[in-house]
Amino acid sequence: MVIVESPAKAKTVGRFLGKGYTVKASVGHVRDLLRSELSVDIENNFQPKYRVPNEKRAVVKEIKALAKTAEEVYLATDPDREGEAIAWHLLEAAEIDPKIAKRVVFHEITQPAIEEAFSHPRGIDMNLVNAQQGRRILDRLVGYSLSPLLWEKVRSRLSAGRVQSVALRLVVEREREIESFVPQEYWTIQAEFLPEGLQQSFIARLVRINEQEVQLSNEAETQAVVARLEQARYSIARIKRGERRRRPAAPFITSTLQQEASRRLGFTPRRTMMIAQQLYEGLDVGEGGATGLITYMRTDSTNVSELAQREARDYIRQAFGEAFLPPSPPHYRTRAVAAQEAHEAIRPTSVFRVPEKVKPYLTTDQFRLYQLIWQRFVASQMEAAVLDTLAVEVEGKHEDQVYLFRASGSSVRFPGFLVLYEEARDEDQRGGEEEENVRIPAGIQEGQPQRLVRVLPEQHFTQPPPRYTEASLVQALEEYGIGRPSTYAPILSTIQERGYVVRENKRLIPTETGRLVNDLLVQHFPDIVDIGFTARMEEDLDEIASGQRAWTDVIRTFYDSFAPQVKKAQAEIPVSKIDLEPIGRDCPQCGHPLVIRYGRFGKFISCSNFPACRYTEPWLEKLGVACPEDGGDLVIRKTRRGRVFYGCANYPQCQFISWKRPLPTPCPACGGLLVEANKREAQCLRCNETFLLEKVGEKAAESA
Structure with missing residues (x-):
């Protein structure tokens, strides 16, 4: 008997194992802490109280019955901490005899990987189980201590989590940076030069005046410099030619896949992981049944198997030629200190399964994500691109003033991996690209006189830091060491589902509720929302996974400082429940005043006679802009899936909308x-x- 998590995975694994095996799906976790209570015995060394949920009892009953008749039971859950924990819970909940239970781990669902895994079974790794168990209990202690406190002191339906609260803090603090930002005026000067004897001009930027960096803060100062520049004589002071090698990006890990899918495809992290799960578990692509198309998608390792590297090199040689192959397979350094999830990067299970070949069998989203993963992996095994660089310095002299202009450009000598793939970037990461890649005319020489065609002064204002996108927030969480591959998508989903953050024009903006919860946590529970503290907790969990620490010791150390903070906050936080705010209209159903209430998704309007009267209507946030069609107020609205758009408050009479x-x-x-x-x-x-x-x-x- 073989037990996996999902029916799709069961179907694919069953196909490869053939007759003699019964493959069953647990459909995720089969046992968890009770929802109705803390379910952690603090006095008894934090022992958890697990229960099989009602909806899983039939599944567990069937697995238990089948296990009794099986000669061997293989626990083939996912190759990470959570998968290890699910395997242990299955063993316990279904009362499987440990003597016949074996743990198998595979990072891709293909015939060779399945055969390899089943030929090398092992026992359950309790260190990995305890690391996952420790995380679950930590989160339960925090959530079940802080949430009731917020209900009592602020309002119902609020909640707080250990890692999500740190992500919320990042978003709130970034928003306050933006609000407090004071733009500073500054000017830049570019000039167009025409080399003597040539027909093509080029643009260069003023960088120094008399060996001093250019700093122009207003128009008057700038125009004075422009007047002197127009009187100067110019020539080429220096030409520097060079070569730059640009290496490809590493194959995807969970965080970089979520970032790139967000930037390039517009996918949320949750959507990315859902589609990646489908590609991993297996799809029928015309090969006689379902097969896994990618390796396991929850990983923080950039390692690639030697077999996959050899296959990639064979494909590159055939498709692009020997010149596009590096002398030896490249190796990429894994960012995480202790990469503990799957031990390979996310890659196609076979590079010869090219995207166009499988496209007819995939949905549009599946194809787009598979193509992205395939291109990134193949490009990561290719030769670097070689760029010819050219930097030109133009010197101008007028009386005792010396002006230095600089222009730089590059051209591709050998495209390397760029023939296949180039990494995307957020808008705010693209600044300066144009001025750093100026088209410089051929035939330019040192000492060559230059005719000044025109001077181009330009006014600018310093910009505040950009709001986080989902991609950049995942990147920040990874850089700070907060969370792990399996947690990024849930973190971003949770802070939005709780109404603490909204996504508008791909940017994350904290709500009034999000600010309120964050400020309370920062004031009364500084450790919980401290970036360094949360990162150290992840390191402690890593030490549990490697067997260096006992999970109960880690929990005890945390709780001994956390519990007094909860008690102190209980006494010190004033009750600041927001009174029901009348809106100046009566309920159309019963005549009582309508008031503003707060729910899971923020403000809404309801009858003050609730629960006797259950009339509600949405709270419409006005923009202070008149509708171009009927003059009504334009308001912020949301689709059923939470996407923000802008419409007229007089809907449905006026149906104006703007995305x-x-x-x-x-x-x-x-x-x-x-x-x-x-x-x-x-x-x-x-x-x-x-x-x-x-x-x-x-x-x-x-x-x-």
Whole structure:
């Protein structure tokens, strides 16, 4: 008998094992702590109280009956801590005889991997089980201590978690940085030069005046420099040619897959992991039955098996030629100090299963994610790209002033991995790319005179730090050492589902409720939301997994400092429950005043006569912008899936909507409605003209 987690995985594994094996799915966890109580005996060394949920009793009963008739029982749950814990819970809940129970681990669901795993079974690794158990109990102690406190002191339905609270703190603190940011004016100067005897001009940037870095803070100062630049004589002071090698990115781990799928495909981490799970568990791609298309997707290791590397090199040689192969297979350093999840990077189970070949068998989302994983892995095994670099310095002299302009560019001499794949970046990571890759004319020489075609002064304002995207928040969590591969997606889902953070234009914004919860936790439970403390807890869990520490000792050390904080907070936090706020209208059903209440997803309007009257309506947050169709208030709305859009408050009479945020300033050209086209530009819905957002902001300030 073989037990796996999911029916899809059971079907694929069963196909490879053939007759003589019964493969059953546990459908995830079969045992957990009780939901109705703490279920942790603090006085008895934190012993957990587990229970088989009602919905899993039939599954456990069937597994128990089948296990009694089996000669051997193979626990083939996922190859990480959670999978190890599920295997142990199965053993306990179904009362499987340990003498016939064996643990098998495989990182891909293919015939060779299954055969290899079943030829090398082992026992359950209790160190991994205890690390997962320790995490579960830690989270239960925090959640079941803090949530009731928030209910009592603030309002019902609030909740707090150990790792999620740190993620919330990052989002809240970033938002406050943005709010307190004061833009500073600064100017830059570029100039267009035409080399003597050539037809092509180029743009260079002023970097120094008399060996001093250029710092221009206002227009008057800038124009004075421009006037002197127009009188100067210019020549090429230095030309530097070089070579730069650009290596490919490492194959995906969980965090980088979620980041890249967010940037390139627009997937949320939860959606990415759901689709990756389908690709891992197996799909029928015309090979006689379901087969796993990728390796296990919860991993923090960039290791690649020698077999996979050899196969990749064979494919690259056939598809691109010998020149695109590095002399030896590349190796990438794993970021995590103790990568403890799956021990391989995320890769296709066979590079010869090219995306276009399997496309007819996959959904659009499955194909797009598989193609991304396939391209990233194959590119990671390819030769580096070689770029020719060229830096030119133009020197100008006027009286006793010396001006230095610089232009730099690059061209691809050998594309290497770039023929297949290039990593995506967030908008705020792309600054300066254009000015760092100037087209410099051929035939340029040192000492060559340059004619000044024009001077290009430009005003700028310093920008606040960008709001987190889901991709950049996952990146921050990974860099700080918070959470593990299996937790990134749940963390981001949880803070949004609880109504603490909303996702707007791909950016994460804290809600009023999120700020309130964060501030209480920061004030009264500084350790819980401290980045360093939370990262050290992850290190403690790693030490449990490696057998260096007992899980009960880690829990005891944490709880001995945590429990007094809870007691102190209970006494010190004032009751600040928000009174029901009337909105000035009566309930259309019973005539009682309508009031604002707070639910799981934030504010809503309901009858003050609740629960006798259950009338509700959504709370509409006004933008302060008039609807272009009927003059009503434009408000923020959400789709059923939580996507933000903007519509008229007079819906359904007026059905105006915009997926882009409307702006209060009218279009400078025609007076129509402006919306945020992207991070830098606004666009008019009437005349379709675009304007820089900072210019629109200046106009709004002038009007005010």
